[in-house]
Amino acid sequence: MGPASRMILVAEAATPEETRVASEYFASLKPRRWIRVVETGTAPVTRPAGWMLVDESAGATEPIGERVIEISEDFEQSELRNPTSGFVAYVPRGSLKSGEMLVRTVGHGRIMACVMCHGQNLKGQYMKGMGDVPPIAGRSPSQMARQLIDFRSGARQGKNSAQMRGLASKLSNKDIVAITGYLASLNP
Ligand code: HEC
Known part of the structure; x- marks a missing residue:
């Protein structure tokens, strides 16, 4: 069973009161930097283990290609x-610059700039008619890429995800790599 299915089981089993108390606890935590981003042409050789990639390279590297x-x-x-x-x-290499362009440039035509909804600092905000737009700065690039791919494929859908679906369908894998690399480099 994948992480999302497990999370759904946990969430469905929680009472409204438990959800409220948990939300208050999480809201009281101070976000801090968790990801160090390195631009490179090569990366350590890794293999998937559990839900993570593990470095078993003993110093060996391979071309990074279009991957985070x-x-x-x-x-x-x-x-x-x-x-x-x-x-x-x-x-x-080059991800941070092209990611920043995709995320921040308003009116470059292809996609709506992410800052329009997620806020200038990308830390999320409340928007009338849309509700809470989540923070996306300083978060795991694998996790953010998974969400964008799920919006694009339609696997993630809900009443608030319509905005994201249209946008994500215009993003290539290369765009997603650049965007999530740039987002991860920001302070949460
Ligand atoms: C028109 C407003 C709007 C724009 C523009 C927008 N977003 Fe979103 N985004 C949202 C909303 C609303 C949600 C919450 C969706 C939900 O609850 O399912 C969201 C959710 C997300 C999530 C999931 C976060 C999580 O915690 O799971 C990611 C990642 C994301 N957006 C990235 C982006 C990126 C990257 C861009 C720019 C390419 C962008 N968004 C532009 C409104 C927007």
Whole structure:
């Protein structure tokens, strides 16, 4: 069972009161930087293990291509769920600049700039008629890419996701790599 299905089971089992208390707790936490982004032509050789990529390269690298390679800074600490041991994301060279352009440039025609809804600092905001637009700055690029791909394929749908569906359908995989690399490089 994938992470999303597990999460749905947990969420469905929670009472409204439990959901409220959990929301208050999460809202009280101060976001802090978790991802270190590195632009590069090559990345460590990795393999999937559980729900993560694991670096088993012993120093060996391979061309990064059109991928974001996100691995823990210290695998053992991540396995122990140490809340102070973060992740590193290798992204193709040039991602940060083209990601910034796609995210911020208003009126370049192809897509609506993300800052129009997610806010200038991309930390989310409340918008009349749309509700809460979530924060996307400083978050896991793999997680953000998964959401964009799910909007694009229609796997993620809900009453608030209509806006995102139209937008994501115009994004190529290369755009998603650049966008999520840039977003991960920002302060949450
Ligand atoms: C017209 C307003 C609008 C624009 C423009 C927009 N978004 Fe969104 N975005 C939303 C809303 C509303 C949601 C919440 C959708 C939901 O609840 O399912 C969302 C959700 C997301 C999510 C999922 C976040 C999460 O916590 O799961 C990502 C990732 C995202 N947007 C990225 C982007 C990117 C990248 C762009 C620019 C290419 C963009 N958005 C432009 C309104 C917008």
